[in-house]
Amino acid sequence: MSNGSNKDALEKEHVNFDMNDINAQVLPEEDSPSLKDSNEFRSAGVFMKSIADEAWSWRKSLPDGFQPSILAILESGFQIDVLKLSQVCFHGIRVKGTMNGSACVMFAHQANIQILCRATKIEKDTSARPIGSIWPDKEIQI
Numbered sequence: 001m002s003n004g005s006n007k008d009a010l011e012k013e014h015v016n017f018d019m020n021d022i023n024a025q026v027l028p029e030e031d032s033p034s035l036k037d038s039n040e041f042r043s044a045g046v047f048m049k050s051i052a053d054e055a056w057s058w059r060k061s062l063p064d065g066f067q068p069s070i071l072a073i074l075e076s077g078f079q080i081d082v083l084k085l086s087q088v089c090f091h092g093i094r095v096k097g098t099m100n101g102s103a104c105v106m107f108a109h110q111a112n113i114q115i116l117c118r119a120t121k122i123e124k125d126t127s128a129r130p131i132g133s134i135w136p137d138k139e140i141q142i
Contacts, residue, residue, distance in 0.1 A: 044110045045087040055117050062119055071116040072097065072106070080106055082115075 055068045062068065070082040072095045084096040093113060095106045 043087070043090050044093045047110050048085050048087055048093065051085070051115055051117070058117065065122050066119045067122055068117055069120040071118060072108075073114040073116060074106065074108060075112040078106070080104060 051070070055070065059068050070085075072080040072082050072085075074080070078099060080095050080097040080099050082095055082097045084094075086094040086096070088094045088107065091110050093108055093110055095108065095113070097104060
């Protein structure tokens with residue numbers, strides 16, 4: 001194959017356009033997110049709200065005698081049965097719960113934690129155990 005045919009093949013695989021033919025759409029200012037709003041999706045609060053929403057909707061679909069429970073799995077391998085999650089800074093989460101039967105509180109960056117939501121059977125001698133979630137302007141029990 002000659003260099004000319006390679007060039008022809010490349011040109012066929014690419015889209016050619018003139019920059020003057022592009023008409024960009026400008027969003028009205030009220031449709032453009034503020035800097036705060038555009039960064040907010042990265043916050044630990046948004047992460048925790050999505051966990052709470054999922055656990056809340058899941059609780060309604062579980063059969064009688066079962067409840068959602070959350071297990072926080074940290075990068076180090078520690079596993080905490082969650083009683084409460086709280087946003088402590090933009091990326092920080094406080095996990096209050098139990099580990100190996102002992103009460104504990106762990107502070108973690110949201111990137112260093114995995115959350116497992118699971119169904120657990122409610123034992124006859126115990127009542128349903130709520131899971132608390134706190135983020136700015138909101139505190140709920142799931």
